[in-house]
Amino acid sequence: MTEQSRRGGTRRGRRAPGDIQIVDSRIERYLEELLPSTEPVLLEMEAMARAEGFPIVGPLVGRLLRQLALTVSARDIFEMGSGFGYSTYFLAQAVGDGGRVVHTERSPERSLQARQLLERAGLASRVIFEVGDALQILISYPSPFDLIFIDVDKEAYPEALELARARVRPGGYIVTDNVLWHGRVLDQNSDDPATRGVQAYLRAALTAPDLLTSVLPLRDGVALHLKLSESRRRR
Numbered sequence: 137m138t139e140q141s142r143r144g145g146t147r148r149g150r151r152a153p154g155d156i157q158i159v160d161s162r163i164e165r166y167l168e169e170l171l172p173s174t175e176p177v178l179l180e181m182e183a184m185a186r187a188e189g190f191p192i193v194g195p196l197v198g199r200l201l202r203q204l205a206l207t208v209s210a211r212d213i214f215e216m217g218s219g220f221g222y223s224t225y226f227l228a229q230a231v232g233d234g235g236r237v238v239h240t241e242r243s244p245e246r247s248l249q250a251r252q253l254l255e256r257a258g259l260a261s262r263v264i265f266e267v268g269d270a271l272q273i274l275i276s277y278p279s280p281f282d283l284i285f286i287d288v289d290k291e292a293y294p295e296a297l298e299l300a301r302a303r304v305r306p307g308g309y310i311v312t313d314n315v316l317w318h319g320r321v322l323d324q325n326s327d328d329p330a331t332r333g334v335q336a337y338l339r340a341a342l343t344a345p346d347l348l349t350s351v352l353p354l355r356d357g358v359a360l361h362l363k364l365s366e367s368r369r370r371r
């Protein structure tokens with residue numbers, strides 16, 4: 137195993153030729169070593185992600201999710217594209233007892249893995265596990281939510297944003313992973329549906345009057361969208 141794969145290079149998923157690493161790997165390593173995961177189930181999930189080449193948000197983005205959820209005192213969170221529950225772990229920590237995170241995953245096997253892992257972490261009682269298309273499940277849920285996290289297939293990002301905008305409360309956050317998409321967003325002529333999805337997503341988010349958006353060049357790019365109340369909108 138190389139040093140890169142041992143410490144989590146596979147978190148980023150498959151790289152294509154010409155892809156850019158948004159954050160220098162030495163800086164990521166430095167930060168991850170300053171703040172290593174210590175909880176046994178988190179460590180197990182990180183090892184699973186490395187072994188399977190499964191893309192998880194990783195500890196730095198996980199910590200950011202937990203921090204934002206705590207900042208808005210989130211009790212009700214909807215997660216779109218939850219895999220085996222790594223990002224869910226941080227969100228479930230933040231909502232506390234009596235809070236709820238809706239975990240959505242189209243793969244029944246991944247959903248079951250998430251349930252088993254989060255049970256072992258003592259967090260499953262805060263999580264509702266839904267199997268199917270995250271966008272359709274979101275439509276069927278009563279809203280608003282305090283925070284909605286988007287990590288589905290990138291082609292679906294523009295539609296996911298539209299749905300989430302209408303279902304997050306004013307003062308709450310939409311958070312979206314992979315918005316710099318390994319640097320592929322730089323190719324304005326791309327015909328790759330995933331790349332075009334991420335590009336359209338960011339354009340829509342940055343011009344949405346009800347969202348105040350920042351993009352953090354952390355890992356593969358994380359977008360933070362604060363949902364503005366009517367009185368806080370400038371146009």
Ligand SMILES: C[S@@+](CC[C@H](N)C(=O)[O-])C[C@H]1O[C@@H](n2cnc3c(N)ncnc32)[C@H](O)[C@@H]1O
Nearest residue numbers: 192193217218219222223242269270287288289
């Ligand atoms: C990049 S992985 C991230 C998992 C998780 N957010 C994490 O960081 O641990 C995305 C997951 O979302 C699932 N997924 C993608 N599009 C989806 C959709 N439209 N509805 C439900 N699940 C979806 C995939 O099967 C995959 O397990």
